[in-house]
Amino acid sequence: MNELQKELQVQLEKFRLDKIEPTAEHDDANASFKKEIFNELGALGFCGMTIKEEFGGAGLGYSDFCVALQEIAKSSVSYAVTVSVSTMVQGIIERFGNEEQKKKYLPELTSGKEIGAFCLSESGSGSDAKALKTTAKKVDGGYILNGSKMWITSAGIAKTYIVMARTGATGSAGVSAFIVEDSSEGLTFGKKEKKMGWKVSPTREVLFHNCFVPSENLIKEEGQGFKVALGGLDAGRVTIGAIAVGLSERALDESVKYSLGRSQFNQPIFDFQGLQFMMADMATELEASRFLVSKAAELLDSGAPDSKLCSMAKLKATDVVMKITTDAVQIHGGAGYTSEYPVERMMRDAKVLQIVEGTNQIQRVVIARHLKKQYQG
Ligand SMILES: Cc1cc2nc3c(=O)[nH]c(=O)nc-3n(C[C@H](O)[C@H](O)[C@H](O)COP(=O)(O)OP(=O)(O)OC[C@H]3O[C@@H](n4cnc5c(N)ncnc54)[C@H](O)[C@@H]3O)c2cc1C
Missing domain, CATH: 1.10.540.10 (Acyl-CoA dehydrogenase/oxidase, N-terminal domain)
Structure with missing residues (x-):
């Protein structure tokens, strides 16, 4: 640093x-x-x-x-x-x-x-985001949006929404991006989703019913929406990786402190080699994720972003945080399974990091695509 x-x-x-x-x-x-x-x-x-x-x-x-x-x-x-x-x-x-x-x-x-919100996913198109069905029909002075977006972070509390909607044929070339304000007529929100974690962050459906958006709120030109959406994803993946690193660090910190203070068989549980090895692995994997996230961020800053590395950083850091927070609960024993200790919340908060900004299976798809290109041109 x-x-x-x-x-x-x-x-x-x-x-x-x-x-x-x-x-x-x-x-x-x-x-x-x-x-x-x-x-x-x-x-x-x-x-x-x-x-x-x-x-x-x-x-x-x-x-x-x-x-x-x-x-x-x-x-x-x-x-x-x-x-x-x-x-x-x-x-x-x-x-x-x-x-x-x-x-x-x-x-x-x-x-x-x-607050800003990003509206790409729909009930029928998550990983396959380009299959989205929300429509934007050109009318005098703007567009009329109809459809719905699912699992939108900050929906209902955000004022500015970037919305990807279909202005053309099927596939990514028919998608356009719009800036939609929360006060737009025809824009409503679904109920707050009841989630496993990320409970403080509201996630809602965003519904468009004949929602008028003026022409000046189209981002770039019609048909550029999918590129616009993907343009935010490299950085988004690295930032999700960074959040995972922070959470991993806290979970390791809680684990070491707890294990030094808790005794069984007349000795601190930290002194059992079984737990030492677990924490040594946690520390090593944490640093590996930190380096990968830092490197991907450095390349974003250099103006030569490396999409493969952004996916690797997100994949590694979020798989690691799931393992580290799960092990943190294990090290706390029964106490770790209760809300008396923060590791229970941490384990729940970690899970969705493997799902958002492209699931970790999709990150592997992206990495493999890069590998194939590297070898086959
Ligand atoms: C709390 C939360 C907040 C979110 N916030 C936002 C937001 O702000 N904006 C937004 O647009 N979206 C948001 N999302 C949606 C999120 O991006 C999607 O959930 C995610 O992209 C996965 O889509 P899906 O849920 O439809 O799963 P699906 O695409 O149906 O996937 C189901 C399973 O199939 C696997 N799978 C799918 N395709 C492949 C493949 N080609 N190869 C291998 N495996 C595959 C997936 O990895 C997954 O395990 C949020 C989701 C959650 C839970």
Whole structure:
């Protein structure tokens, strides 16, 4: 970590210990998202870290952003994910939007006053996202959207939605991307999903019923929507990897401390080699994921992103966090299975990291595709 990153980490550690950690278990049990926490993260400059300063961002890189997300995730994967998705939305607008769109939508998102959401998945098209069915029909002055999006992070609390909808034929070439505001007529939200983890982060269906979107909210041209959506995914995968690294670090920390303090057979359980080996593996796998995430972030910052490495970073870090949090519960024994200790929540929060931003099977598909290209051209 460089000096700036160390400073960011210290600042966020204090913030999370003061503002998030004390009620983390209660908020998880009540599925309670506190907008003021997000607003405060924004006021500290953490809600648009990778966006240019002229739009209110911090003008930093993904390497810096990953350090921030790792730290937030130690206390709350949900807030880390809210920040990560909102920043991904900003990244899409900054990269593909026109000047008017950037000026209109970025400042309220970079400042953390408002939240962004990304609407690609539908009930019938998750991994096969290009099969989406939501339609956008061209009318005078804009488009009429009809259909629905499933499992949308921050739906209902976000103000700005990037929505992928079909303006043309089947397949990816018929997809366009739109910026849709929460106040749009014909836009409604489904009930909050009851989930295994990420309980503080609301996930809802987003429904479009003759929802009018003005022409100026089309991102790029018609038919470019799938490219726009994929354009955010490399960075999105690395940031999910960073969240996994933060969560793994916390779970290892809890495990070592607990095992040093808990005695059985007249000795700390840490001294049993069976548990030592488990924690040695946890520490090693954690560092392996950290290096992979850092390298992928570094390449994103260098302007030469490596999609294969982004997938590898997401795959490794999220498979590792599932193993580490599961082992953390094991090391805590019966206590680890109760909400008295945070490892129970951590294990639940880890699971969906293997599913979002492309499941880990899809990451393997992407990596294998790159390998084939490498060998066969
Ligand atoms: C809490 C949460 C938040 C989310 N937030 C968002 C969001 O903000 N925006 C958004 O657009 N989406 C979001 N999603 C949706 C998420 O991206 C999808 O759930 C994910 O892409 C998988 O799609 P699916 O659920 O339809 O599973 P499916 O695609 O039906 O997959 C089911 C299983 O089949 C496997 N599979 C599918 N295709 C292949 C293949 N080719 N090879 C091998 N295995 C395969 C999958 O890996 C998986 O194990 C969220 C989901 C959750 C649970």
